[in-house]
Amino acid sequence: MTGGSGRYDGGGTGPVIELGNEFAEVRIRKVRTRNGSRLLITSPKSGHSITLCPLELEALTWQSPDSLSLLVNNLYGPIELGEADE
Numbered sequence: 001m002t003g004g005s006g007r008y009d010g011g012g013t014g015p016v017i018e019l020g021n022e023f024a025e026v027r028i029r030k031v032r033t034r035n036g037s038r039l040l041i042t043s044p045k046s047g048h049s050i051t052l053c054p055l056e057l058e059a060l061t062w063q064s065p066d067s068l069s070l071l072v073n074n075l076y077g078p079i080e081l082g083e084a085d086e
Contacts, residue, residue, distance in 0.1 A: 014029055016029050024045075025044055026042065026044075027042045027044060033051060038051040038053055039051065039052045039057060
């Protein structure tokens with residue numbers, strides 16, 4: 001597993017939720033870490049996963065559609081610093 005806050009200890013506490021469309025598929029599950037509960041988001045197709053804390057999840061709600069589209073436009077890598085200015 002990559003990314004996120006805390007280390008996943010294998011303790012899932014909720015059902016697996018699967019979401020998908022013609023562009024992507026993800027699996028979502030609440031998990032316990034040594035730093036508290038997190039949301040584990042996994043992409044079965046790419047093998048990437050991340051755990052997000054409540055603050056990181058709330059930060060998603062602060063974003064505009066334009067800022068989130070930066071993530072979508074760079075599907076298989078992190079946003080590089082300064083990339084939003086180009």
